[in-house]
Amino acid sequence: MTTIEPVAERRASGLPRQLLRVMGSISVEDELDNKPATDSGEESEEETAQAAPASAQSAIANWQCDRSSLLDRGQFLLDNCEALSDVVFVVGRGVIQREIPAHRFMLAMGSPVFETMFYGPTRQFAADSDIPLPDVEPAAFRNLLRFIYTDDITGLDEDTVLPTLYAAKKYVMPQLKAACVNFMRLNIRPQNVFLLLEQAQQSDEADLVAQCFDLIDRQTYSVISTDGFLEIDQETLRLVLQRDGLSTREVELWKALNRWTDKECDRRGLERDDVTSRRKTVGRALFDIRFPLMTLEELANGPIQTGILTAGESRDLFLHYFAKEKPELPFSSTPRQGACGEEYTVTRFTDVSGPWGYGGGADSIEFTVDHDIAVVGCGVYGASDGPGEHRIAVEFAAAGERGRGQAATHLETELRTDGTQNIFRIMFREPVVVRAGVSQIVSVLFEGPASHRGINGSSKISTVAAGASRSACTFIFSESAESSNGTSVAEGQIPSLYFCLL
Numbered sequence: 484m485t486t487i488e489p490v491a492e493r494r495a496s497g498l499p500r501q502l503l504r505v506m507g508s509i510s511v512e513d514e515l516d517n518k519p520a521t522d523s524g525e526e527s528e529e530e531t532a533q534a535a536p537a538s539a540q541s542a543i544a545n546w547q548c549d550r551s552s553l554l555d556r557g558q559f560l561l562d563n564c565e566a567l568s569d570v571v572f573v574v575g576r577g578v579i580q581r582e583i584p585a586h587r588f589m590l591a592m593g594s595p596v597f598e599t600m601f602y603g604p605t606r607q608f609a610a611d612s613d614i615p616l617p618d619v620e621p622a623a624f625r626n627l628l629r630f631i632y633t634d635d636i637t638g639l640d641e642d643t644v645l646p647t648l649y650a651a652k653k654y655v656m657p658q659l660k661a662a663c664v665n666f667m668r669l670n671i672r673p674q675n676v677f678l679l680l681e682q683a684q685q686s687d688e689a690d691l692v693a694q695c696f697d698l699i700d701r702q703t704y705s706v707i708s709t710d711g712f713l714e715i716d717q718e719t720l721r722l723v724l725q726r727d728g729l730s731t732r733e734v735e736l737w738k739a740l741n742r743w744t745d746k747e748c749d750r751r752g753l754e755r756d757d758v759t760s761r762r763k764t765v766g767r768a769l770f771d772i773r774f775p776l777m778t779l780e781e782l783a784n785g786p787i788q789t790g791i792l793t794a795g796e797s798r799d800l801f802l803h804y805f806a807k808e809k810p811e812l813p814f815s816s817t818p819r820q821g822a823c824g825e826e827y828t829v830t831r832f833t834d835v836s837g838p839w840g841y842g843g844g845a846d847s848i849e850f851t852v853d854h855d856i857a858v859v860g861c862g863v864y865g866a867s868d869g870p871g872e873h874r875i876a877v878e879f880a881a882a883g884e885r886g887r888g889q890a891a892t893h894l895e896t897e898l899r900t901d902g903t904q905n906i907f908r909i910m911f912r913e914p915v916v917v918r919a920g921v922s923q924i925v926s927v928l929f930e931g932p933a934s935h936r937g938i939n940g941s942s943k944i945s946t947v948a949a950g951a952s953r954s955a956c957t958f959i960f961s962e963s964a965e966s967s968n969g970t971s972v973a974e975g976q977i978p979s980l981y982f983c984l985l
């Protein structure tokens with residue numbers, strides 16, 4: 484395969500005679516017979532290089548004979564671009580700049596822009612002039628040539644697809660453009676979604692933009708946890724935070740906004756700890772956080788303590804929780820729908836009883852459900868002997884997957900409770916899709932004092948919110964072999980699951 488050399492290393496060559504040799508019109512022997520003698524009787528360096536073995540020369544001279552298809556012949560010309568080439572492109576800028584030879588007729592077959600450039604009434608370049616392409620990357624131009632010569636797109640990868648898309652649009656190659664867009668669609672991930680979103684917006688690729696936002700909605704927590712999220716501009720930040728379809732807890736969006744603000748302060752040379760600078764940096768994006776959707780504990784231990792909210796905003800948020808006549812807030816209280824719709828609750832126990840101790844074992848319950856649902860969290864009991872604090876690890880997985888490290892959700896949290904028999908919510912970072920009839924296990928591992936426990940549990944429970952348009956959703960609960968701390972269908976922990984119908 485011909486190596487593309489830097490511009491500085493290009494040398495003049497006797498191309499006409501080489502072309503004749505490749506075409507088979509002149510043999511090596513003919514050339515040797517007609518070469519001039521030197522004064523010393525020795526061959527020059529150039530002559531020695533030309534006097535290659537006849538077998539090697541004949542292999543090049545007869546290249547067409549061994550390639551039965553147009554595709555194979557196109558591949559040969561691509562791999563040996565100097566053979567028969569009649570145009571040279573100077574591609575890229577600076578240290579990556581390369582000279583790439585090509586064939587005008589092949590290019591004209593692949594692009595109307597090249598056809599006009601080489602064969603149109605207003606030709607832009609002389610026949611013997613190099614054509615500068617400073618705005619195209621060499622790797623992207625090679626992908627473009629490969630597609631024109633062989634219909635091959637295997638050179639596309641995450642590093643070259645965006646510049647190749649640019650080249651495809653520049654030279655009006657809709658098939659290559661479609662291949663680039665399709666590659667990006669198939670390779671959208673949380674780690675690259677913001678880069679692809681930016682390029683899709685710049686290229687007016689509406690379908691790709693929609694796919695990027697769809698992934699942001701479906702995998703919100705994973706997306707906002709990436710380094711790419713910290714690099715987006717404020718306009719994109721607001722586009723994300725304003726979406727109703729985000730599928731993570733509001734407090735996680737607040738934490739992500741805090742991390743973005745730290746990074747933006749660094750970019751602007753501002754002090755991270757200066758509240759005035761932070762408020763100015765975050766701008767209107769602060770009002771895209773739906774603070775009323777947070778729990779009171781999340782609000783008090785997060786946004787309120789940072790000082791980024793004004794005294795009036797903090798007061799009104801507290802009044803929103805407790806006052807009969809709630810103040811008008813500058814923050815939306817509309818729930819984000821995420822991957823599901825309205826939230827429902829299934830509660831296993833009818834009564835609450837005395838202490839439930841913890842000695843290092845897990846409390847688990849297995850269940851199936853007759854509808855496709857998205858589980859967004861689970862309920863637990865808090866300390867039974869006055870206020871207390873627990874460290875809790877929660878794991879949610881399909882039955883049989885937990886031991887293989889395939890948990891759909893694993894999170895660790897701290898829970899401070901007030902001694903009441905209330906059920907306290909632990910919400911997953913993202914909804915977990917549960918298919919009808921597929922057994923699931925939810926497990927909790929507590930560290931801390933004894934808690935309340937549920938009693939008089941039921942194995943079959945039908946539940947749906949009042950006024951819901953769908954039929955009842957029926958859960959079947961059963962004992963789990965993972966439950967080493969005693970939770971069962973009849974008693975124990977995990978009194979509730981919170982879910983949405985799909």
